[in-house]
Each structure stands twice: as structure tokens, then as C-alpha cells.
Amino acid sequence: MSKKISAEQVERIADLSRIGLSEEEKQKFQEDLGSVLNYIDKLQKVDVSGVDAIANITGLHNQVREDENGSSHADSQMLMDMAPNKKDGYVKVRQVLTK
Amino acid sequence: MQFLSIKQIHKQLMSRERSSQEITKSFLDAIGEKDKEIHAFLSVSEEGAMRQAEKIDQKIAKGEAIGELAGIPFGIKDNIVLMGFRCTAASKILENYEAPYDATVVKKLKDAGAVILGKTNLDEFAMGSSTENSAYGATKNPHDLERVPGGSSGGSAAAVAAEMCVAALGSDTGGSIRQPAAFCGVVGFRATYGAVSRYGLIAMASSLDVIGPLARCVEDARIIFDAIRGKDTFDATSIEIKNEKLKTKNVRIGIPKEYFGEGIDKDVKKSVEGAIKKYEENGAKIQEISLPHAEYGLAVYYILMPSEVSANLARYDGIRYGAHEEADSLVETYRKTREKCFGNEVRRRIMLGTYTLSSGYYDAYYVRAEKVRMLIKQDFDNAFRLVDVIMTPVTPTVPFRFGEKSKDPVSMYLSDMFTVGANIAGLPAISIPCGWTLKEGKKLPVGLQIIGGEGRDYDVISIAQMFEIFQKSS
Numbered sequence: 001m002s003k004k005i006s007a008e009q010v011e012r013i014a015d016l017s018r019i020g021l022s023e024e025e026k027q028k029f030q031e032d033l034g035s036v037l038n039y040i041d042k043l044q045k046v047d048v049s050g051v052d053a054i055a056n057i058t059g060l061h062n063q064v065r066e067d068e069n070g071s072s073h074a075d076s077q078m079l080m081d082m083a084p085n086k087k088d089g090y091v092k093v094r095q096v097l098t099k
Numbered sequence: 100m101q102f103l104s105i106k107q108i109h110k111q112l113m114s115r116e117r118s119s120q121e122i123t124k125s126f127l128d129a130i131g132e133k134d135k136e137i138h139a140f141l142s143v144s145e146e147g148a149m150r151q152a153e154k155i156d157q158k159i160a161k162g163e164a165i166g167e168l169a170g171i172p173f174g175i176k177d178n179i180v181l182m183g184f185r186c187t188a189a190s191k192i193l194e195n196y197e198a199p200y201d202a203t204v205v206k207k208l209k210d211a212g213a214v215i216l217g218k219t220n221l222d223e224f225a226m227g228s229s230t231e232n233s234a235y236g237a238t239k240n241p242h243d244l245e246r247v248p249g250g251s252s253g254g255s256a257a258a259v260a261a262e263m264c265v266a267a268l269g270s271d272t273g274g275s276i277r278q279p280a281a282f283c284g285v286v287g288f289r290a291t292y293g294a295v296s297r298y299g300l301i302a303m304a305s306s307l308d309v310i311g312p313l314a315r316c317v318e319d320a321r322i323i324f325d326a327i328r329g330k331d332t333f334d335a336t337s338i339e340i341k342n343e344k345l346k347t348k349n350v351r352i353g354i355p356k357e358y359f360g361e362g363i364d365k366d367v368k369k370s371v372e373g374a375i376k377k378y379e380e381n382g383a384k385i386q387e388i389s390l391p392h393a394e395y396g397l398a399v400y401y402i403l404m405p406s407e408v409s410a411n412l413a414r415y416d417g418i419r420y421g422a423h424e425e426a427d428s429l430v431e432t433y434r435k436t437r438e439k440c441f442g443n444e445v446r447r448r449i450m451l452g453t454y455t456l457s458s459g460y461y462d463a464y465y466v467r468a469e470k471v472r473m474l475i476k477q478d479f480d481n482a483f484r485l486v487d488v489i490m491t492p493v494t495p496t497v498p499f500r501f502g503e504k505s506k507d508p509v510s511m512y513l514s515d516m517f518t519v520g521a522n523i524a525g526l527p528a529i530s531i532p533c534g535w536t537l538k539e540g541k542k543l544p545v546g547l548q549i550i551g552g553e554g555r556d557y558d559v560i561s562i563a564q565m566f567e568i569f570q571k572s573s
Binding site for chain 2: 005009010013014016017018019020021029032033035036037039040041042043044046048051052053054055056057058060063065073074075078079082083084085091093094095096
């Protein structure tokens with residue numbers, strides 16, 4: 001079976017997905033993704049000229065409501081307690097911008 | 100069948116034959132006895148369940164009116180949140196996640212007085228057809244412990260089949276309620292897309308996900324569907340199903356020839372054809388129909404679903420909640436957390452979806468799939484001008500053995516080939532047990548799938564119920 005997807009592409013997708021991969025896994029995922037891509041390629045045979053793409057299957061459009069103040073369903077302290085790293089009531093993360 | 104239905108339990112409660120606490124205790128005892136082997140539950144709340152049962156008993160003692168679901172013991176798939184309860188989606192990344200609110204369906208069950216026993220096992224983030232992808236170990240099929248219960252709602256199906264709860268909630272993105280229901284010999288119903296609010300369901304593929312009941316009989320599934328459905332301001336895609344009239348006369352059944360071809364186990368085919376024959380003998384009109392784009396259903400599914408997965412699962416970053424792996428930079432924190440705490444199938448689908456949505460591939464994959472999705476929906480629309488419901492097998496095979504399909508992802512994906520159509524077209528569909536086959540000395544159940552037109556949920560339910568009546572009278 002020809003390689004549907006290159007090792008470089010797998011690295012690029014993993015990077016975009018923010019997923020770390022070991023060297024061994026890179027090869028495994030290259031094979032797995034390749035076999036699925038081979039399978040879904042059968043859609044290329046379908047004539048879709050003049051067909052509209054479906055956005056919402058039941059045909060609903062934008063659902064709007066009044067912009068009113070309400071209380072949250074979840075307690076804010078409970079939400080904060082779930083963050084692994086916190087400081088002074090804030091969620092703490094590593095530095096985003098570097099010099 | 101020896102099980103007690105919701106109505107029978109309700110009658111016992113009302114006549115004070117048994118108390119809610121006695122009933123709850125008997126199911127908790129069943130979990131204690133059987134679940135070491137079956138592993139259908141990821142967590143059980145004895146205390147909470149008994150407390151709720153006590154409340155129901157007090158109401159009965161005071162002579163207050165109680166609904167049909169009051170005191171009914173439930174299992175909830177562990178991708179649906181229950182306030183104050185751990186909700187893992189069977190993933191390491193949510194190992195310590197405690198839900199800060201109730202899903203709308205949970206709130207509705209609680210308001211109806213249901214007793215929630217615990218949370219049931221699933222494939223990680225509902226991605227799989229066997230529960231083998233659960234980070235906490237697979238569930239076993241109660242009919243043969245060497246075989247899978249199906250998935251992803253395998254824990255819910257096994258719990259109901261093994262009588263560890265009366266009914267359970269599951270979610271169905273490509274067949275995840277119906278396929279395990281068929282494998283475990285219970286009823287599983289997915290409604291029209293949007294008929295049941297998904298607020299509080301851990302999202303997998305938002306244009307396909309539906310919550311629904313797994314139960315021992317069609318009537319139980321209907322009672323639960325009645326209780327959980329309805330428009331919800333917290334789910335903008337939710338809709339109201341208006342037609343509640345039950346159809347039982349002059350039923351026209353469509354048999355799509357594309358669903359009875361190659362790749363079906365001959366015993367499965369025989370059982371399903373036998374069930375359809377029962378309808379014919381009882382006056383239904385059987386008609387061959389064609390769904391010409393059915394063969395593309397699975398390919399459409401394996402583009403749309405991973406694409407939506409890659410977006411929905413981007414939220415698991417190890418920062419605000421869930422597991423966290425420390426690293427030198429923010430982006431390395433993300434990478435490491437997601438590498439360590441997502442299983443193989445989840446990572447495979449996120450990466451596949453990232454690829455199909457990436458610049459240069461989006462039109463060729465995603466947009467094209469959305470167009471073929473339209474063609475598949477049109478096929479169904481055309482068919483439902485001729486017939487009331489469509490009948491097919493739920494699965495091409497009987498429950499398979501552990502490990503049989505876990506090496507090759509595509510072979511696992513093929514077990515959804517008959518169920519994905521309803522998801523892609525947003526249609527209501529039910530799986531009901533329609534027969535048994537003997538495989539290597541074990542009796543294994545076979546499921547019949549009944550698919551209805553959009554919003555015709557009650558047609559599907561009433562026509563499914565007819566089969567139970569045929570069986571009782573024969």
C-alpha cells in the first residue's frame with residue numbers, strides 16, 4: 001500500500017493538534033491515518049456537482065435569546081478549585097510570550 | 100423474560116408491595132454481585148441512591164403523587180455530567196474531574212424522581228464500538244464474558260442486560276446506543292437530532308451526538324424519552340418533537356437492499372429477516388427500497404466526526420481542569436498532557452480531524468463530506484415518501500471477541516456501517532432484540548434496527564412496540 005501520508009505530515013498534524021508523539025508512535029500513526037484516509041477516499045467517486053453542503057441537519061438557523069443577566073449553573077469557587085495551578089484567585093500558566 | 104418494567108415497578112411502589120429503598124438496595128446488591136466480572140460501572144453512589152429512594156418512600160407514605168420514573172434505578176453513561184459526581188468520559192485526562200452542574204437530561208430524571216445508581220463505562224470520549232478503549236478497562240458482555248458488549252455505551256447496555264439497573268442513558272454519535280443495545284440484547288433508542296438536549300453531554304461530534312435511553316422494553320424507552328426530551332435554552336440545537344400520535348395501522352416498511360448484501364453474518368440476516376416476516380404476517384406492507392448513497396455513509400462519518408472531535412477536544416489543555424503534565428513551556432504543557440492522558444483512538448481521531456480540516460484539505464474532505472451528507476439525507480427523504488419506517492440489521496455481526504478488531508481501526512469502524520446513516524441524516528432509530536443465535540455454545544442476541552423520518556420518533560417507538568406484542572402472542 002502506498003503511503004497516503006508522509007512522516008513529515010504526521011509531525012505537522014501532531015504539532016497542530018498539540019499532541020506529543022514518540023518516534024515509534026509516529027510510524028504507527030502514519031500507518032493508521034493512512035489506512036483511514038484510504039478508506040474515506042471513496043467519497044471522491046461521488047458526483048456532488050450542484051449539491052449544497054449541509055450545515056444543520058434539522059435546518060435550524062441562529063437561535064437567539066434576550067441578553068439578560070442570570071446566574072451561572074456552576075459555582076465559581078468549584079470551577080477554580082479544579083485548576084491544577086492557581087495563584088491569588090487566578091489560574092496560573094507558563095509564560096506565553098518570550099523575549 | 101423475567102425483568103420488571105418501569106410500569107411494573109411503579110405499581111409495586113404504589114401498592115406498597117416493595118419500597119423504593121428495597122428496590123434500590125436490590126439493584127445495588129446486584130451491582131455488588133455481578134459487576135466485579137462485568138465492569139459496567141465506573142462509579143457507584145450507594146449513599147446518594149439510598150437517600151433519593153428514602154425521599155420517594157416518604158412521598159409515598161404521605162400519599163403524594165409520584166411519576167412513573169420515581170424510584171426507578173438508573174445508570175448514566177460517564178460522559179453525561181451529574182453535579183458533585185466524578186465524570187471521566189473513560190479518559191485519564193478527566194480522572195479527577197468533578198462535575199459542577201447537572202446535564203439537562205440528568206436534571207429532568209432527578210425532577211422525575213429517578214434514582215441514579217452510578218456512572219457507566221464507555222470507550223474513551225465515546226470513541227469506539229467495544230468499550231475496549233476505556234482507560235479504566237473494558238466492560239464484558241453479560242451473555243458471553245469473552246465477548247465485547249459493543250460501544251461506546253457498552254457499560255449502559257451491559258448494566259441493563261445484567262439487571263444492575265432498570266434503564267440507563269447513553270449517547271449515540273454513530274451507533275453508540277443501538278450497537279451495544281443489539282450486542283447485549285436490550286432496547287436502545289436515539290431520537291431525531293436535537294430532540295433531547297445535549298447540555299451537559301461531553302461533546303464528541305456536535306452535529307451527530309444524541310442522548311437516549313437503553314432499557315429492557317420499548318415502553319420503558321418511551322417513558323424515558325418522554326421525560327428527557329424537549330427544547331432547552333442551554334442547547335441551541337434542541338427542538339421540540341410535535342407528533343406524538345402512535346402509528347400501528349397500515350404500516351409500510353421499507354427494506355433497503357444496500358443493507359442486506361455482503362459482509363453480514365448469515366445468522367444475523369436470518370434473525371432480522373424473520374422479524375420483518377413477523378410484521379408482514381401481521382398486516383404490514385413490506386417494500387424493497389434503495390438508499391443509493393448508503394455505501395458512503397461510513398466514509399462521510401469518518402470525515403465529519405473526527406473533524407468535529409478535533410475542535411471539541413481542543414479544550415482539554417491541562418490548564419483549567421483535568422490532568423496536567425508539567426513542562427517547560429505552555430505549548431509543551433499542552434503536548435505532554437495530551438500525549439500522556441489521551442488514549443490511542445482519541446489521538447488518532449483528533450489528528451485525523453486536524454488533517455481533514457487543515458488548509459488545502461478542507462474542501463476535498465470536509466466540504467465534500469457535507470455534500471455527500473446532503474445526498475444521504477435526500478435518499479432517506481425519498482424513501483420516507485414511500486414508507487413509514489425502514490428496517491435493517493443493527494450490526495453486520497454478533498458481538499465479537501476482545502481484541503478481534505482492536506488492531507485495525509478500519510475493521511472496528513465497519514461495525515457501525517448500518518447505524519451511521521441515521522446519525523448522518525439526523526433521524527430517529529431504535530434497536531430492539533429480535534432473536535438469538537448460537538455461537539460456540541453461547542446464546543448471543545441479534546438486533547433489529549427501525550429508522551424513521553425526521554420528527555417521527557413516536558412512529559419508530561410504536562412500530563417497535565408492535566414486535567414485542569407479536570412475540571407475546573406467539
